[in-house]
Amino acid sequence: MAEKTADRLFDLSLTEEQRITRENLAKFSQTELGEISRSADEEGAAPAGFYNKTAELGLSILPIPEAYGGAGVERSPISNMLNAEDLGQGDMSLAIGALTPLAFINTVLDQGTENQREKYLTPLAEEYFKPATIALMEPKATFEPSDLATNAKKDGNGYVINGVKSMVALGASSQFILVIANLEGEGPAGFIVEQGATGLTVEKEDYMGLRPLELSRVTLENVSVNAVAKLGEEEKKLDLQRILDLSKIGLCAVAVGCCRAVLEYVKPYVVEREAFGEPIAYRQSVAFMVANMAIELEGMQLLVYRAAARAEQGLSFKKEAYLAKVFCAERSMEIGTNGIQLLGGHGFCREHPVELWYRNLRAVGVLDGVVAV
Numbered sequence: 001m002a003e004k005t006a007d008r009l010f011d012l013s014l015t016e017e018q019r020i021t022r023e024n025l026a027k028f029s030q031t032e033l034g035e036i037s038r039s040a041d042e043e044g045a046a047p048a049g050f051y052n053k054t055a056e057l058g059l060s061i062l063p064i065p066e067a068y069g070g071a072g073v074e075r076s077p078i079s080n081m082l083n084a085e086d087l088g089q090g091d092m093s094l095a096i097g098a099l100t101p102l103a104f105i106n107t108v109l110d111q112g113t114e115n116q117r118e119k120y121l122t123p124l125a126e127e128y129f130k131p132a133t134i135a136l137m138e139p140k141a142t143f144e145p146s147d148l149a150t151n152a153k154k155d156g157n158g159y160v161i162n163g164v165k166s167m168v169a170l171g172a173s174s175q176f177i178l179v180i181a182n183l184e185g186e187g188p189a190g191f192i193v194e195q196g197a198t199g200l201t202v203e204k205e206d207y208m209g210l211r212p213l214e215l216s217r218v219t220l221e222n223v224s225v226n227a228v229a230k231l232g233e234e235e236k237k238l239d240l241q242r243i244l245d246l247s248k249i250g251l252c253a254v255a256v257g258c259c260r261a262v263l264e265y266v267k268p269y270v271v272e273r274e275a276f277g278e279p280i281a282y283r284q285s286v287a288f289m290v291a292n293m294a295i296e297l298e299g300m301q302l303l304v305y306r307a308a309a310r311a312e313q314g315l316s317f318k319k320e321a322y323l324a325k326v327f328c329a330e331r332s333m334e335i336g337t338n339g340i341q342l343l344g345g346h347g348f349c350r351e352h353p354v355e356l357w358y359r360n361l362r363a364v365g366v367l368d369g370v371v372a373v
Contacts, residue, residue, distance in 0.1 A: 012305065018079055025086035028057065029257075033090025040212035041356055046094055051129035054098040059083060060105055061125050068118055069125030075109065077246070080373035081253045081308040085301075088257025092360040093212040095254050096371055100169045103250070103372035104132035104178055107243055111190070111232045119228065120176055120192055131174040134243070135165035135218050136369030145244055145368060148182040150220065152191060158226040159183070161191055164219050169370050171216025172202045178231065179220065180240065180369070188240045190231035199223040209359035243372055245321035249311065250371025252304045252328040255364045259297050259332050262339040262357050266290060270342055280342075289338050296331040303327050308373065329365035336361040 014022065032053055040046055055061075059080075064070020080102065087095035101124060108120055124130045138149055150163025161181055171177065176192050177200075183189035193200060201219040232238060270281040270290060280286050307320035336358035340347035347354055 014082075018082060021079070022082060022086055025057070025083060026089075029087050029090030029095075033087065033094050034261075037091040037094070038353065038356065040091070040094060044206070044211045045214065046097060046212045050094065051098060051131070055127065055129040057098075059099065060101045060130075063102075063105060063109060064121050064125045065117070068122045070121070075106065077249065077311040077373045078305075078308045080106075081249055081304060084250050084253035084371055084373065085257040085260075085304075088254035089261045090257075091212075092254055092258045092357070092363075093210045095257065096210070096251075097170055097213050099250065099254075099371045100134075100174075101130065101132045103134055103247065103370060104174075104176060106246065106372050107134065107178060107190070108192075108231070110242065111236075111239060113233060115228060116192070116231065123175065131170040132176040132178075133168055133170050133174040134178045134180070134247075134369050134372070135168045135171070136180045136243075137165060137167045137367070139164055139166040139217065145180075145240060146188065148180065148188060150179065150181040152181040152183045152189060154184070155224065158224055159191060159230060161193070161220045161223045161225065164217065166205065166215075166217050167207075167367065168202075168216045168218050170214050171218050172204060172214055177218065179218070180238075180243075183230075187237060189238050191225050192229045192231060193220070193223060193225060197223050197225070207363070209362050241318060244368060245307075245318050246311065246372035247369050248321040248325040249304060249307050249317075250373040251364060251367055252300065252324045253308075253373070254371060255328050255332045255361060256297065256301050256304055258357050258361055259293075259300065259335045262335055262354060263290075263293050263297055265352075265354060266293070266339050266342045269346075273344075286342065289342060293335050293338055296335060300324075300328050300331050311373070332361045332364045 036047055061070045062073040063075040066072035084099055087098060105121060108117055124132055137143060152159045152161045161179060163181060175195055179191045179193050180188055181191060199221040200223050203217045205215050205217050207215060270286050271279050273280050303324040307317050307324045310317035310320055339354045340358055343352055343354055346352050
C-alpha cells in the first residue's frame with residue numbers, strides 16, 4: 001500500500017475553534033435566521049437590523065488585516081465553507097446576504113493591490129454591517145462568464161463601463177460593487193464601482209426564490225472609474241476562474257445547509273403523520289425516499305468539503321468545485337422535491353417551510369459569483 005502524503009489526506013475532523021464556531025452559528029442560525037425566514041420571504045427583504053446582528057459574528061472583518069481595521073485572522077476556505085453551511089440551514093437567502101460582503105473582501109484580498117486593500121477594505125471593517133458585492137451575471141439565457149456583454153474601455157487615466165448585470169446580491173445597498181466586465185483587448189477584468197456613481201442604476205428584481213436577498217439589476221451607462229478602481233496590478237489579468245470556483249464552494253455549502261434543514265424537517269413528520277392506521281414512515285417507498293435524501297446529502301457534503309480542503313491547501317480545486325456545483329445543483333433539487341413529496345398536500349401549503357426551501361434551492365443551478373469563500 002502506497003504511503004500517504006499530506007496533500008492526499010482528507011481530514012474531516014474540526015479544530016477546536018471551528019467546533020466552537022459551529023456550535024455558536026448553529027444556535028444563531030436557528031434562532032435568528034430560522035425564526036424570521038418566512039416573514040422575510042413574505043416581505044421580500046431582510047428585517048431592519050438583521051444584518052447588523054450577523055456583523056457581530058465577525059464573518060466579514062475576520063480576514064481583513066489589522067492595519068485596515070480588521071481582525072487579521074488567517075483566511076480559511078474550510079472555515080468559511082462551514083459557516084456558509086451552518087447559516088444555510090437557517091435560511092438560504094439571509095445566509096447568502098450575510099456572506100456577500102465576504103465574497104467581495106476575499107476577492108480584493110486575493111487579487112487587489114495594497115492600495116486597493118486599504119481603500120476598499122478599511123470602510124468595510126466596521127462593527128456594523130457594511131454591504132459590498134460582486135456583479136458577474138448578465139440577463140442572458142445562455143450566459144457564460146467567459147463571454148461577457150458588459151464591456152470596459154480605457155479612457156485617459158481611467159475606464160468607461162457599459163452593460164447590464166443581473167441577480168446582483170444586495171445590489172441596491174452595497175457601498176462597493178465589483179463589476180466583472182470585458183476589458184477591450186485584455187479579456188475579463190474587475191472594476192470597483194461605488195454606489196451613486198454617475199450612470200449607475202440599480203433596480204430590484206423579483207424571483208420565485210431568494211426573495212429577501214435583494215437581487216438587483218445593475219445598469220451601467222458610460223460609468224467612469226479611475227485607474228485604481230481596476231482590480232489588481234495594471235499588467236496582471238483577473239483570475240476570474242478562481243472567483244467562480246470559490247463561489248461554487250460557498251453556494252454549494254449554503255445548499256447543503258438548506259438540504260439538511262429539509263431532511264431534519266421530514267424525518268419526524270413521516271413518523272408522526274399517519275395514514276391508513278399507521279405512520280407513513282412504515283411504508284417502504286417513504287422510508288427509502290428519506291434514506292436516499294440522507295445519502296445524497298452526504299455525497300453533496302463530501303464533494304464540497306473536498307473542494308474546500310484543496311483550496312485551503314493551495315492545490316488546484318477547479319475540477320472539485322465544478323463537480324460539487326453540478327452534483328449539488330442536481331441533488332439539492334431532488335432533495336427539495338422529495339421533501340415536498342413526503343409532505344403530500346402539506347408540501348403545497350405555505351404553513352410548512354419546505355416549499356420555501358424548495359424555491360430557494362432552485363437557485364443553486366442558476367447563481368454564479370456569490371459567496372466566494
